[in-house]
Amino acid sequence: MSVDIVAADRLVWSGEATMVLTRTTAGDIGILANHAPILSVIVPGTVEVRPPDGGNLVFAIDTGFISVAKNHISILAEYAEPAEEIDVSGAQADLDAARSAGDEDGDQAALIARAEARLRAAEKAR
Numbered sequence: 001m002s003v004d005i006v007a008a009d010r011l012v013w014s015g016e017a018t019m020v021l022t023r024t025t026a027g028d029i030g031i032l033a034n035h036a037p038i039l040s041v042i043v044p045g046t047v048e049v050r051p052p053d054g055g056n057l058v059f060a061i062d063t064g065f066i067s068v069a070k071n072h073i074s075i076l077a078e079y080a081e082p083a084e085e086i087d088v089s090g091a092q093a094d095l096d097a098a099r100s101a102g103d104e105d106g107d108q109a110a111l112i113a114r115a116e117a118r119l120r121a122a123e124k125a126r
Contacts, residue, residue: 003049004075024043036068042064
């Protein structure tokens, strides 16, 4: 099945996969070939893609949507980044700065969620 992971500013990854794992507002979801069509809201976290040749690709994502239809998966997120491009020390610094900023308003909570997602993706990719 084909997969596209798209951020607001770029196509992050496109290719074939045997399975995709991510988290929606309804919980974790695993998608295999011939999955029933869905449209769901994704939450900040990770997307794991299993290519046909083996291995595991991991991406940090922000809020967005996942669409599955006719063996094509589209993940559209405000932000998405491959785990191998994540600067772990930078993500940790972003998390520390967001947490120490005080009250967790909507923007600050989003910054915390993004930094945590980046750190989880980097950890899963090890």
